[in-house]
Structure formats: structure tokens, C-alpha cells
Amino acid sequence: MYVPAHFEESRPEALHGLIAQNPFGTLVTHGEHGLDANHIPFLLLPEEGKLGVLHAHVARANPVWKDVANGDEVLVIFRAGDAYISPTWYPSKHEAHRQVPTWNYRVAHAHGRITVRDDERFVRGVVARLTRTHEASQPTPWKMSDAPADYTDALLKMIVGIEIEITRIEGKLKLGQNKETRDIVGAGEALKASGERVISDAMLACAAAKTE
Template identity: 45%
Template sequence: MYIPAQFAENRADVMHRLMHEHSLGTLVTLGEDGLQANHIPFEIVSDGSPFGRLQAHVARSNPVWREETQIESLIVFQGAQAYISPSLYETKKEHGKVVPTYNYMVVHAYGRLRAVDDPQWVHALLARLSARHEAGRAAPWSIDDAPAGFIDSLLSQIVGIEIEITRLQGKWKVSQNQPARNRASVEAGLREQGGEQSVAMAEAVALRAG
């Protein structure tokens, strides 16, 4: 990934936070049929290693878990993104020398994929994932709510995967290349636009401006 120095994010904890909050990753692998991309919800696990590890599950019928483990995989996590209109720049009023762009935050994680064909491991992963995503609901669903036999039959149809992360790259393109007055006007404009993505990007612009 091309990362100009001003857009680089090198803090593992910041990248982990994005991966946790935007956990649907794009897993890119190279197999016999060439490049393949699978969209999978991951769990980021901090285990004391420099970058942690990623855990997930896939359908047993998905060939990705049988891919050659000696070849590095790439997992892409996309955070907030927003189109930035030239009209959001304060300097447009002064000289008009502005053009549209796109702001975004993204993390690339690299590592070798390992299959975990263990029903107990997968059951524990599913319990953690469901508890995490159900948290905050008035009546959170638990894996224990479903009949055990039903869950067991589903477990036979999925396989766990785990990737020890060997490299992390973060790119936060959030108007750092603009003068302070443009960053302030972009933040204000995005907040005025409203919407989850725009507000999240406004907060990112404000945080980097500080």
C-alpha cells in the first residue's frame, strides 16, 4: 500500500482499535486459481506478540482454509470514509485552487493462514463473537439459546482459521495535508452533513488536527 509519511499510522493499538470496530475484513489469498478475496468477520486477539493474531471461521466448503500456509495472506480492514467536496475547504473562497478527494482509514494485516479444524475451538470463538456483537441489545442472543444438537450440526460445517500477524500497515488519510483552516472547515462540514460515516470522519479529522 502506498503510504505518504503524513498519512502513516504506525501505532499497533490504534490499528487494533479500527480492526475491532470494523471487524469485517477482506481476506486476500493466492491459491491455485490465482488471487481470491473472502469477506469474513474477524476477532483481533492481543497475545503479547508485536501485532497479535486474527481468528475467524469459514464454511468447510470454502477452499480458503486449505490454501498453502507458506504463502502470506493479506487482510484489509476499512474504517470510516468520506468524499471531501472542494466546497468544504475554506480556501476555496480565497483562490479556488482546490479539488475533490476522498478521506479514509484503512489497515492492512499480513500473516500466514492456519486452519483450526477443532469444534471446541470454533465453538468458543462463536460464543465470543456473538457475545461481542450482541452486547448492548435489550435481549442479547447467546449461542446457548439454540439447541445443542443444532449448534453441533452447524459446527461440523465450518472450520476455524487463525493468522498470526507478522506485519501491520495503517493509513489515515484525514486531511492532514490541508492547512488548519481547511481542516476546521472540513470537520464542520462533515458534521453538518450528518450520517455515521461523515461524523466518524469529522472526529478523525479533529483528532489528527489536534
Template identity: 55%
Template sequence: MYIPAHFAETRTEELHRIIRAYPLGVLVTHGADGLDADHIPMELDASAGPHGTLIGHVARANTLWQRCPSGTPVMVVFRGADAYVSPSWYPSKQEAHRQVPTWNYEVVHVQGTITLHDDERFVRGVVAKLTRRHEAAEPKPWRMGDSEPEFIDAMLRNIVGFEIAITSLVGKVKFSQNREARDRLGAADVLDARGSNAIAHAMRKA
């Protein structure tokens, strides 16, 4: 990934924040048939290993767990807030028409080694962690105990768990840091007014 110095994000805690805020990762693998990508929600355990560990699961019908045996190197891409930015939103445009459109975004590339877990205990733990986190905001969070045990057991048999020991984290945060403050803040105001609040807030902090 091309990263100009002013867009580089190296703080581990900030990279972990992006992963947690946007947990649907693109798991990129390379096998005998070439490149492939799967879109999978993952849970980050920041305390496991020097850079953290990702856990998730795939459908048993997905051949990923057969194509990529334990020990296979993989990449996971987590894309955070993003938005188109028009040069018309820059106050400086009115003085010098030397601005062009761009796209602001934040992204984390994770590299690591995958380990497959085709056992009920691990898979049950993954499902419990994912649902506990994503159901937390619901008035009555769903739990596996809400369903008949036989139904849950059958569903768990149809998925395979995995964990990815992270070996490196590379982050890029492009929030108009290379622009004048008035242009960056002017663009943030327009994005905020149009409902892109997350990236507008991040641009104001950049």
C-alpha cells in the first residue's frame, strides 16, 4: 500500500480502534487457484500476541478452510470511514482554482498466520464473543441460549473457526492532513451536514 508520510498511522491503539469500529474484514488468501477474498466479521483480542489476534469463522461449505491449512500466511483489510471530497468545499478554491477532487479514508492492512479450529468448543466461543459484542446495544440481546440446543449444535457443526496471529499492522489515514486547516475543516463541515459524521469528526481531529 502506498503511504505518504503525512497519511501514515503507526499507533497500535489507533489501528486496533479502526478494526473494532469496522470489524468486517476482507480476508485475502493466495492458493493454487490464485488470489481470493472473503468478507468476514472478526473479533480482535489485543492481548493475545505482540500485535493481537483475530478470530472468526467461515461456513463449512466455504473451501477457505481446506485451501488454507493452519500456518498459511494471510492478509486482512479493514476499511474504516470514507467519503468523496469535492474541491468546491475548500474555501481556498475561491482564491486559486488549483484544487482537485479526492477521496478520504482510513484503512488497516493486517498480515498474519491463520490457524484453523474445527472443533465445537472453539467455534462456540467465537460465536459467543461475536454475538455478545454486536448484540450489546440491543434492548434484549440475542444469546445462543434463546434457541433450542439441538438447533444451535447443528448450526455450529456447519461452521469452522479460525484465528489469525497478527505479525504486522499497516495503517493509512487520509483525512486532508496535507491541506490548509481551513480547507480540511471546511470539507469536514460539508460532510457533517450530509451525514458523514464519523469521517467529519476524524478530519477535525487530524
């Protein structure tokens, strides 16, 4: 990934936070049948390994788990919002007219080595932890024991676990850091007024940090 210095985020703890808040990732593999991409939710274990470990599961019918070999290098991409930026939102544009459209976004790339975990205990644990994490905000959280045991057991046999030890992690936060503070604020406020909050909030926080 091309990352200019002013857009670089290299702190593992910051990238772990981005992944935890945006766990739906794109798993990119290059196996026996070439490049493949699968979109699945991940569970991050930040304290395991050198840079953290990712757990997930895929359908047994999905050929990806047979196409890769344990130890293969893979990439998981996590997106944390994106938005089109109009040059008309920059105050400086109306003075010098030297601005063009762009696209702002936040992403984290986790490079690592994959291990296929085709065992019921691992898969059950991944599903249970994912469920607890994402049901926590519900008024009445659903839990695995709410479903009949035989039904759950049958479904667990239809999925395969995946573990990825992160060996390198990099992030790109393109939020207008190369612009004047007033331009970052102008674009951020315009996005906010349009109803887009993820990138607008990040841009306004970036502008506030520049003035500290």
C-alpha cells in the first residue's frame, strides 16, 4: 500500500483499535488457484503473538480453506469509513481556486500467516466470542444456548476456523493532513452537514490535533 508520511499510522495499538471497531475485513489469499478475496468478520486477540492474532471462520463449502496451506502469507484489509471530498468545501479554494476533488478514508492492512483450524472446539470458541462481542449492544443479547444444541452442533460442522498470526501491520488515515487546518475543518463540517459522521468526525479530530 502506498502511504505518504503525512497519512501514515504505524502504532499497533491505534491500528488494533481501528480493527476492533471495524472487524468486517477482506481476506486476500494467493493459493493454488490464484488470487481470492473473502469478506468475513474477524476477532482480534491483540495480546497474542508479536502483533496480535486474528480468528475467523468460513463456510465449509468455501474453497478458500482448501486452497491455502498452513503458513501461507495472507492479507486482511479493514476499512474504517470513506467519503468523497469536494474542493468547494475548502475555504482556500474560493481564494486561489487551487484545489481538486479527492477521497478520504481510513484503512488498516494486517499481513500474516494463515492456519486452518478444522476442529469443533476452536470453531465453537470463535463463534461464541464473536456472538458475545456483537450481541453486547442488544437489549436482550442472543447467545448460542438460545438455540437447540443439536441445531447448533449441525451448523458448527458446516464451518471451518481460520487463524492468522499478524506479522506486519500498517495503516493509512487519509484525512486531509496535508491541507490547511481551515480546509480540513471546512470539508469536515460539510461532510457532517450531509449526514456522514465517520470521516467527518475523524477529520475534525485531525484538525483539532493540528492546532494543539
